[in-house]
Amino acid sequence: MSFQDRKNEIICKVAILAERQPLLSSRLWFHNDIRDNFYYASYLFAAAVNEPDRLPFEPDAAKKTAAAVLLEVLQLQDQNPNSETYGHWPLNLEPSPRQAKPHVLPVELMGSLMAFFAANYKSHFDKYLTAAFDAALTHIYRSNFYRVPMHHFNHHEAKYTAAKLIFGQLFEDAELFEDGRSSLQRTLAHIQKQGMSEYGCLPWFWHWVQAFTCAWQMTDDASVNKTLGEMLDFLWNERAAFYLKGTWAGTHSRGLRHDIPLDGNVLHDYVQFGDFKLPEEMPRTEYAGFLYYAAPETARHTALNRNEPTEVKKTITKPAGADTIKLHSYAYITADFAAGGMWERHEEFDNEQHRWDFTFPLGRQAGINQAYFFHPSGAYSNDDPRHQSGHTEVLYHKNTIMALYPIPEDKPNQIVGVLPKTDWQQEQNVLLGQIGHVYCAVYLMQPYQVELLNDRCTVTSRGSRNGVVMEVMSDTAAARLGLNSFEAFAAEAKRNHPVWSSDESFSVQYTTLEQAKLRISIDRYGNPDKRINERPINFTGYSL
Incomplete structure (x- = not known):
């Protein structure tokens, strides 16, 4: 299948979704985000023009519906040159699109795409849609929304x-x-x-x-x-x-x-x-x-x-006031899974830095395809396992990730794990599972509880000092070590527990199944020390 075939597949699939979507009294499909109306209408219009024989509905009628939605969207633009929001559209349209206040975001993304759509499909517009696009694009141009000094390169x-x-x-x-x-x-x-x-x-x-x-x-x-x-x-x-x-x-x-x-x-x-x-x-x-x-x-x-x-190693420069700081990203990618994350914690918008995970190809199992643990930055809910606190130290080494969670006494003493849905064997302080062709061992410092959801397994573990070690490997890699089945891998993993310490030094030591010796320790002042085969971590060999 060529890229053009895949583009056409997407256009037709979204067009069918759009045609099935009931119109609201506003003559739009969605009120949560104006952009979805523009996108769906674009796909429906394009499919009716370019792929009429592939549609399970009458293309001319669909084209008229799409044109009507496009016209309604264009009419929601602030076209008053004296307005502070001149050239802009509202974002959220509730409760009434015609009364919704303009927002800075829609034109930023939609504006250029509107110009693209008009350039490619204007010959199929009627006079009303032609006039509406001409007016909207003129107001976008005159609004000067894009005249913003460059500082962040975002x-x-x-x-x-x-x-x-x-x-x-x-x-x-x-x-x-x-x-x-x-x-x-x-x-x-x-x-x-x-x-x-x-x-x-x-x-x-x-x-x-x-x-x-x-x-x-x-x-x-x-x-x-x-x-x-x-x-x-x-x-x-x-x-x-x-x-x-x-x-x-x-x-x-x-x-x-x-x-x-x-x-x-x-x-x-x-x-x-x-x-x-x-x-x-x-x-x-x-x-x-x-x-x-x-x-x-x-x-x-x-x-x-x-x-x-x-192994993919990248240095990333982040602005920090008048100065900059360097962050170091690591990923280990194989045909069957990937592992990695960021060595340093950095305060991102809304605590959305996703510090580390194991990633599995799409479609290998039902439900989610990522596995990770984190200390929530605030109230945690099963349906949104993001927003991580900074109370984490990590070590990455190929197919193994280690993390320590030194949680302050005034913070919730719980870490949360999110695992793909499979038949996880629950042993004392270790979870063992198979995802496609990949064997997984997840060790926890503290006792844990598992909740099975429709698309994932959620793990919770309490303790102000906690930690996780996760090692995964493909069945072929395991076989090279003489572990010719998941049962053999699980038996070996159960004999290979990490060594935890929470005395003077909070630490974990682990020897991987391929005999790499890993260690993280945090002294009483909060200073971390991370070593692989007794050598301190350094970032030589990292590239931009």
Whole structure:
């Protein structure tokens, strides 16, 4: 199946969802987020135009429905030039879309995509939709929402940069277009030198890809297109480094519920790589069915050839007031699983740093595909296992992760584990399970309880000093050690417990099944010491 086939599959699948969605009294499908109305209507309109024979409904009627929703969305724009929110749309439309207050976010992402959609489908618009798009795009251009000084080189500024190029060309504004060119060059130079401070950040990474792919497909200037290609090559190489069959291995600076503990934002990956089945649930449709830039061969080779285990080590520069700090990301990726995280705790937005996990390919088991433990930063709920506190020390070594949790007395003395749903054997202070072709041993310092949910197992363990050691390996790797079945692996794992200490020094020592000697200790002043085979951890060999 080609990338075009996969794009068409997404377009038709979302179009069918849109056609089945009942219209509300507002003549929209959704009130929770205006953008979903625009995305669904775009897909329904495009499918009715391009793929009428593949639709299980009458395409002309569907096209009229899509046009009506698009018209309703466009009419919600603030088109008063004297307004502080000129050119903007509301985000949440409750209780009444016509009374909803404009918000800064929708135009940031939707604006460029509206220009793309109009450029590609305007010949199929009626006069009313043509006029509405022309007016909306003019107000976007005149609003100057994209004229924001560059400081952070984040996903917001990436979208502003793309918008400068798109609207500068669309309205023949040479000054704006040159501003976009300069911003693009500065952004590319920054991330090539400093790395992406928004590491593993979903869905915001896809906003980078969307914005610059949209600009690349729309911009006529050859030199700008070349730089956009360099930007997209960088982004896809970054993506491929942490890719395993639709998943994003390792640490995340931020993530939404549909990406933790289940990789759900997979449509761009599906179009680009296509090495996993398209899931039924598509929480972020956005414009993955419309936009495409062929990833460089280096990225495709990295992503699609995981036969040999690979260690991915990256240094990431984060702003810290007037200074910067260095963070160090680690991932160990095999054909059957990945492990990794960030060596340092960093305070990210809403405590969303996802410090470490084991990741399993999509579709290998029902339910979630990530395994990890954390100390919650606040009240914990089963349906949102994110928001981690900083009371964690970690050690990463290939297929093994160790974590200590020195929890202050004034904090909840509970750590939470999230594990894929399988038949976990519950032994004293160890859980043993098999996920696809992978054997797993999870050791806990303190007693634990397991709750079986529809799509996962949740583990809770109490104690102000607690810890976890998790070692996993494929059945073929286990067989090379003479462990020719899960039962043999489990028996060996039960003989191979870590050694915990919570006296003067809070520590754990563990010898892996492949005989690596790992140790973390925390002295009474809170200073950690981490060693692999008696050697202190260092970050030589880490790259940007």
